[in-house]
Amino acid sequence: MNAGVQHEPLTRSVEDYLKAIYRLTPEGRAAGTSEIANLLELAPASVSGMVKRLSEHGLLEHVPYKGVQLTEEGRRAALRTIRRHRLIEAYLVAFLGYTWDTVHDEAERLEHAVSDQLVERMASVLGHPSVDPHGDPIPDVDGAIHEPASTPLSELPEGILVELRRVDESDPERLRYIASIGLQPGARVIVVDRQPFHGPITIEVEGQSHVIGHELGHVLRCVPLGEDA
């Protein structure tokens, strides 16, 4: 239906806010001011100001002292930016020699500058992929997104064989470490041992055993493949 919605251009800042709020509000949750400030590395007061402006522009709803949620329009704008970001990442990795630890920052800047036309051409030469190099699903042009179920490795029981599906991390150093122990979307992992109270997790990847912290385990989202020894 609504083919050419002429979105008045949003600024970089606005796109970043919308993206951040989208990430912080799964399942109808509301995002708090300082959560947003944290994610964007801004002072909470700055967020209060921007939230006010954005809600006046109809991109989000704000209940003072409670939190914010995107409106349908805000959600669409956020997904448009996320689509751009993920397609750019996929393109840079496929055609310009980027690796997943270096691609995030580049995409972060480009996502605000590319035209719809360019993004769709990238999608086209990529064969319209459904996930980016980190395994994150790419929303389609209409803003529909299919988030396959997955469980953080840190919440899986011991002795289970899983496939790594997504790596929810953008820090280059952590990503390099993750890649260095053989972890990337599609990798087979066995959860050998998991200590209680957010303790370390022992995993086996490609026959090699590694111990990772709970925090790291949390960003590794997996799908169980079956039991193991």
Next chain:
Amino acid sequence: MNAGVQHEPLTRSVEDYLKAIYRLTPEGRAAGTSEIANLLELAPASVSGMVKRLSEHGLLEHVPYKGVQLTEEGRRAALRTIRRHRLIEAYLVAFLGYTWDTVHDEAERLEHAVSDQLVERMASVLGHPSVDPHGDPIPDVDGAIHEPASTPLSELPEGILVELRRVDESDPERLRYIASIGLQPGARVIVVDRQPFHGPITIEVEGQSHVIGHELGHVLRCVPLGEDA
């Protein structure tokens, strides 16, 4: 020598001003405030303000009521942006199905967002081209630029065979028209007739005869190949 000059990041606006001033100041000329305002489609007063700030930052020298010239630092910054712009244009045409009439605006936005790394990778997969799709020379990484001599078609004598080298035009409609009559860098053109006082010019391209205005002839920069009938 000076390998990693850490250029503090310039804003989009600043990069645009520097690029415009670079274009307006060949051979040590000085650019006037309203020339710059014209090129950037801004009010002259805005240019005065920006010029003041840029000269305080050491990017250009300003003699009030006389004009501005880039400093060495400003020149380097301008050439960095121009290199980006032209390589991006070349890349988009070579790999993403752009044509020369559509590529300018896209490059105009991307040139402010790409990293050095990305530009150099594009240069690399392109095989380090020396000119962009409009025939404009691409400065090298150190800011050296080789501008081969060429003459506007509007200044050539009649009855001469030339090769079109550069098309100094960014307006999509004009570029489409230019391309539609077979004109593109490398094309062979015969100047059949040139009326005085900036009158129309009759040319022959690929055996077809066309009459173009003086203004259009001015952006078509050529190199003579020899005499003709």
Next chain:
DNA sequence: CTCCAGAATTAGTCATTCCTAATCTGGAAG
């Protein structure tokens, strides 16, 4: 039921970058 800590908001600044309107300058024409 009161009080306080932490979260959120408002108040007041600042830097960018643009604008319009008013004023100033320098050189050319009389």
Next chain:
DNA sequence: CTTCCAGATTAGGAATGACTAATTCTGGAG
């Protein structure tokens, strides 16, 4: 040598988007 004008500059203002400091709200502990 004076006047005038086009071009340039200054003055003043607005929007964006960030900051710090001061204030206010909310919910939970006592």
